Amino acid sequence: xxxxxKAKLIEKExxxxxxxxxxxxxKSIVETAKPGNFxxxxxxxxxxxxxxxxxxxxxxxxxxxxxxxxxxxKGEGTKLLSNKEEGDLIDIIGPLGMGTFKxxxxxxxxxxGGGIGVFPLYELSKEAKEEEREVNxxxxxxxxxxxxxEKEFKGVSDKLVLTTDDGSYGIKGFAINELEKDLEKExxxxxxxxxxxxxxxxxxxxxxxxxxxxxxxxxxxxxCGIGVCLGCAVKTARSSDENPEYWHVCKGGPVFRAKDxxx
Amino acid sequence: xxxxITKGTSIKPRSGNKPPRVCETPSGMLNSIGLxxxxxxYFAENDLPFLKKFDTAIIVNACGSTVEDYIEVCKIxxxxxxxxxxxxLSCPNVKEGCMAFGSSYxxxxxxxxxxxxxxxxxxxxxxxxxxxxxxxxxxGAEDGGADGVSLINTLLGMKxxxxxxxxxxxxNTGGLSGxxxxxxxxxxxxxxxxxxxxxxxxxxxxVNGEDAIEFMLAGASAISIGAGNFQDPYTSINTIKQIExxxxxxxxxxxxxxxGKVTMN
Ligand SMILES: Cc1cc2nc3c(=O)[nH]c(=O)nc-3n(C[C@H](O)[C@H](O)[C@H](O)COP(=O)(O)OP(=O)(O)OC[C@H]3O[C@@H](n4cnc5c(N)ncnc54)[C@H](O)[C@@H]3O)c2cc1C
Ligand SMILES: Cc1cc2nc3c(=O)[nH]c(=O)nc-3n(C[C@H](O)[C@H](O)[C@H](O)COP(=O)(O)O)c2cc1C
Ligand code: FES
Numbered sequence: 358x359x360x361x362x363k364a365k366l367i368e369k370e371x372x373x374x375x376x377x378x379x380x381x382x383x384k385s386i387v388e389t390a391k392p393g394n395f396x397x398x399x400x401x402x403x404x405x406x407x408x409x410x411x412x413x414x415x416x417x418x419x420x421x422x423x424x425x426x427x428x429x430x431k432g433e434g435t436k437l438l439s440n441k442e443e444g445d446l447i448d449i450i451g452p453l454g455m456g457t458f459k460x461x462x463x464x465x466x467x468x469x470g471g472g473i474g475v476f477p478l479y480e481l482s483k484e485a486k487e488e489e490r491e492v493n494x495x496x497x498x499x500x501x502x503x504x505x506x507e508k509e510f511k512g513v514s515d516k517l518v519l520t521t522d523d524g525s526y527g528i529k530g531f532a533i534n535e536l537e538k539d540l541e542k543e544x545x546x547x548x549x550x551x552x553x554x555x556x557x558x559x560x561x562x563x564x565x566x567x568x569x570x571x572x573x574x575x576x577x578x579x580x581c582g583i584g585v586c587l588g589c590a591v592k593t594a595r596s597s598d599e600n601p602e603y604w605h606v607c608k609g610g611p612v613f614r615a616k617d618x619x620x
Numbered sequence: 621x622x623x624x625i626t627k628g629t630s631i632k633p634r635s636g637n638k639p640p641r642v643c644e645t646p647s648g649m650l651n652s653i654g655l656x657x658x659x660x661x662y663f664a665e666n667d668l669p670f671l672k673k674f675d676t677a678i679i680v681n682a683c684g685s686t687v688e689d690y691i692e693v694c695k696i697x698x699x700x701x702x703x704x705x706x707x708x709l710s711c712p713n714v715k716e717g718c719m720a721f722g723s724s725y726x727x728x729x730x731x732x733x734x735x736x737x738x739x740x741x742x743x744x745x746x747x748x749x750x751x752x753x754x755x756x757x758x759x760g761a762e763d764g765g766a767d768g769v770s771l772i773n774t775l776l777g778m779k780x781x782x783x784x785x786x787x788x789x790x791x792n793t794g795g796l797s798g799x800x801x802x803x804x805x806x807x808x809x810x811x812x813x814x815x816x817x818x819x820x821x822x823x824x825x826x827v828n829g830e831d832a833i834e835f836m837l838a839g840a841s842a843i844s845i846g847a848g849n850f851q852d853p854y855t856s857i858n859t860i861k862q863i864e865x866x867x868x869x870x871x872x873x874x875x876x877x878x879x880g881k882v883t884m885n
Contacts, residue, residue, distance in 0.1 A: 577640070
């Protein structure tokens with residue numbers, strides 16, 4: 358069940374000038390949160406900006422009842438959020454989204470992330486490792502300056518492949534291409550992905566071609582984040598012009614089976 | 621809390637508009653949901669039993685594309701265990717019906733009177749602010765036999781992405797709600813209160829008790845909260861508390877004592 362909490366900010370760290378990690382006390386959220394869940398964070402006491410900001414859970418520390426999220430300072434809302442200091446209370450609703458990452462009987466998994474889409478993949482990878490699954494992680498960034506969390510992802514994987522678009526760090530090219538190469542020699546039971554839409558489309562295409570189950574985490578503009586405004590629509594794969602059908606990212610997602618959604 | 625009003629419910633399921641369907645604006649938001657809903661039969665079977673668990677009135681917002689749609693959906697609603705119907709003659713996000721009926725005295729009176737014949741439950745007619753004379757249109761609802769009017773629905777608006785040089789919403793335009801529209805709503809409630817004798821349910825940008833009191837002074841007997849719930853799920857509960865505080869501070873025994881009590885300069 359989602360809870361509305363006033364969570365105390367206990368750790369604030371800049372990973373980059375525009376990327377911030379917050380650790381907050383939120384026991385009631387942590388108790389029921391699953392990998393893939395997100396939060397709706399109120400960034401202002403006033404009505405400007407009006408809406409909450411959806412941010413994914415990066416890490417759950419179940420033993421201490423804390424959770425972490427990482428966000429990029431993009432516009433007014435995330436800028437305001439970044440002004441919070443340790444000790445401040447943050448109004449958070451979570452955990453949100455009924456569509457979370459599921460492991461089923463998948464023993465060997467591939468995790469693919471791009472840019473700021475890598476954040477929700479950490480808790481997923483961590484839990485997979487804790488359950489002794491084999492985890493290959495493929496992360497793509499624009500260039501060396503954008504690479505984050507290398508050490509952290511290394512710690513929750515059997516294999517970590519880093520790529521940059523310009524080759525300034527790791528392998529030059531896209532993360533998905535490295536996964537594709539590995540699929541020639543290795544069997545993967547499920548692919549998990551989060552990142553920019555073109556990357557998700559490529560992952561979906563690859564998964565369908567290779568007939569591998571695939572779960573992707575989507576973003577859409579949100580009004581409420583709790584399934585009541587019907588704003589965050591995503592077209593289903595079986596939708597047609599005559600019979601359009603939409604699901605909602607905040608409710609059925611944010612994680613969907615790639616083959617079920619039209620992206 | 622007096623009641624819960626559902627999202628627009630139509631005779632047949634509606635899939636709604638393409639995304640993006642929402643975007644933030646100063647002190648508010650635009651939406652172009654397009655009345656996505658699973659249809660009245662699904663509502664009766666699946667949503668209503670859940671809503672009935674709460675000890676509060678359930679009012680169903682009814683929408684349609686043709687007069688016949690409104691009549692058919694209200695015939696079914698009349699048989700359900702609900703406390704009233706809010707007739708949505710004001711959605712700006714669908715091509716047919718709705719706001720088209722709500723934009724003239726005759727249109728509102730026609731739909732209202734036809735629905736009145738098939739509906740024995742309390743009937744509230746919800747008005748659009750996208751008109752030049754809302755008082756006259758409210759009169760259409762009263763003359764058609766409505767038990768009350770509610771206002772305002774959203775104001776038609778547009779936001780442009782200046783990089784893409786395209787509207788942010790896939791539907792191009794959408795309905796504006798939130799505190800940004802409150803002064804327009806208060807003015808319209810006042811105008812309608814001068815024109816009709818049936819009670820007014822006021823809304824548009826209410827996020828706290830002060831806002832609610834403003835609407836009541838302007839002439840609303842009750843108020844409702846839409847987008848304010850997105851900012852804080854406790855908005856309604858807090859608003860009730862703050863209304864009570866205002867009453868205590870000003871020695872008001874019954875909240876209805878302040879309805880319409882604004883004195884103009
Ligand atoms: C399920 C989900 C999980 C997310 N997780 C993270 C995360 O872990 N870390 C992170 O840095 N970002 C994440 N995002 C993106 C983040 O929500 C946006 O970057 C943020 O809302 C921007 O707000 P702003 O006020 O700074 O920017 P502005 O551009 O000024 O925002 C204007 C409006 O657009 C909305 N908006 C802008 N970009 C997005 C977007 N990409 N998706 C949805 N709405 C958007 C804002 O919420 C706001 O309502 C996530 C988005 C979703 C939907
Ligand atoms: C996301 C969203 C969906 C809405 N859907 C409906 C609807 O189905 N039927 C209706 O009569 N009004 C609908 N409205 C309008 C609201 O009920 C209300 O009239 C308007 O938003 C102004 O009030 P507010 O500022 O408190 O939201 C919707 C508003 C929003 C923001
Ligand atoms: S954001 Fe309101 S339904 Fe998803």
